[in-house]
Amino acid sequence: MTSAAAHSAIRASSSPISPATRRSILLLSCATFSSMVAQRICDAMLPELSRVFAVSLAQAAQVVSVFAVTYGISQLFYGPLGDRLGKFRIVTFAALGCSVGSAVAVFANSLDVLLLARIMMALGAAALIPLAMAWIGDTVPAHELQEMLTRTGLGSTLGIVCGQLLGGLLTDALGWRWAFAFLVLLFGAVGSLLWGDLRRQQALPKAEAEAQATPTPTPEASAAPMARPHFLKQTLLIISRPWPRTILLLAVIEGAMGFGVLAMWASHLHHALGLSLSAAGAIVALFGLGGVGYMAAGRSLIPRLGQHGLVLLGGGLLGISALAIAYIPHWGPAIPASLVGGFGFFMFHNVMQANATQMVPEARGTAVSLFASFLFLGQSLGVVLAAALIGRIGSSAVVALGGGVMAVEGAYFAWVLRRRGG
Structure with a gap:
């Protein structure tokens, strides 16, 4: 049978997504929402943290970069754990763990304690998005995968909106500690709902549970079935192939120039245009709202x-x-610019996610976790680099440079995909 015929057969034989699976995907979307809120909630509060703890903006930015480094390194462990112990189970306990880390942040009395709390939060949040993606990749038919990732990506995109908006709003109105108190409640609620759904899955009859959890076949997996090796062998399998190496390299650049430099947007608007933290955070939150627009139009x-x-x-x-x-003299044009920027970024990012879930189907959990690791290690690099460069070349040049690199990356990725027929 030819590859095209095999693909057609798989599509024809794919069963529709069950209501129970759709409910699980909705809860996973809530988990990805929570993860992104935790990741972006410090963006707009950086100037306030700098003032409260009497440190430079670059030092305050460690609450973002330390989170990203921990998040990225943790992927090396969560990928194998998800493949062996169950992705949904790991997501459930990780969400509950984030609530504990958020509680430590509420009572932090120094920047060092706050950094420790951010590390604890990142250790939990690291599991949520990549393992949710991998679980969906295992469960959803291949021809519906990108569409379902577009829908479930709504959770993480709304998380960007709420994280940046609430970070500035709560910091201005009540103080930065209340932002973390909100996270305690959010992760506690999401973790509890996931726990209930996990128990439902465990209570399913064996045949039904296997039907829901069996990975969706793909032409690549069907043509070359493999026994699952240990993590190191899985990693070597992934990085030894040219296409996964390309995706991982692009993920580092995307993380640094997209997610990383984005953390400086609110601070730039605050200092360059004199906006309050609430106003600056609200404008940058429209970046996520633009992403929601793409999810609807995707x-x-x-x-x-x-x-x-x-x-x-x-x-x-x-x-x-x-x-x-970067260069507007008034805050007004920043509103449509942030919306359009978010729409464009998530056009790019959704394609990256879809390719990450499919680049090595026989080691999907590890592959997606490596993708997330490279993405957020790139983010950490971007935050540190952007904070350092702001003092040298100014925030306007840093913001413009990040967008310019992303435009070049988009052109290169498009060229590569054309060569592959994508």
Whole structure:
């Protein structure tokens, strides 16, 4: 049977997604929402943390970079754990663990204690997005995967909105500690709901449970079935292949220039235009709202533009938006610029996610976790580099540089995808 015929057969035989699986995906979306809130909630409060703890902005930015480093390194452990112990189970306990780390942050009396709390939070949050993606990749039919990732990505995108908005709003209105108190309640509630769904899954009849949890077959997996090796062998299997290496390298750049430099947008608007932390955080939160717009439009855009069209246009939109944010003399144009930038970024990022879940199907959990590791290690590098460069070349140049690199990356990724027929 040819590859095209095999793919058609798989599509024809794919069963519809059950209501129970859709409910599980909804809860996983809540988990990804919580993870992104925790990740971005410190962006708008950086100037206040700098003032409260009497440190420089670069030192205060460690609450972002330390979180990202811990998040990235943790992927090396969560990938194998998810493959061996169950992805949904790990996500459940990780969400509950984030609530504990958030509680430590509430009572932090120094920057060092706050950094320790952020490390604890990152250790839990690290599991939520990549293992949720991998669980969906195992469960959802291959021809519906990108669409379902687009829908479930709504959770993480809304998390960006709420994280940046609440970080500034709660810091201005009640104080920065209340932002972490909110996270205690959020992770506690999400973890409890996940626990209930995990018990439901465990109580399913054996045949039904296997039908829900069995990984979706793909042409690659069907053609070359493999016994699952240990983590080191899985990692070597992944990085020995050219296409996964390309995706991982692009993930580092995306993390540094997209997520990393984005952490400086609110501080730039606060210092350059004199906006309050609430106003600056609210404007940057529109970046996530633009991502929500893409999630709504993704179903029609994906078949029209194809993967190469999405990353090319997405990178270009983000580059133009970053240039506007960097040099506008008034805050008004920052509103549409942030919206358009978020729309473009998530056009690019959704294609990256889809390729990450499919680059090594026989080691999906480890592959997606490595992708997340490279993405957030890149973010950490971007935050540290951006905070250091702001003192040398100014925040406007840093914001514009981040957008420019993302535009170039989008053009390169589009070229690579065309060569692969994507």
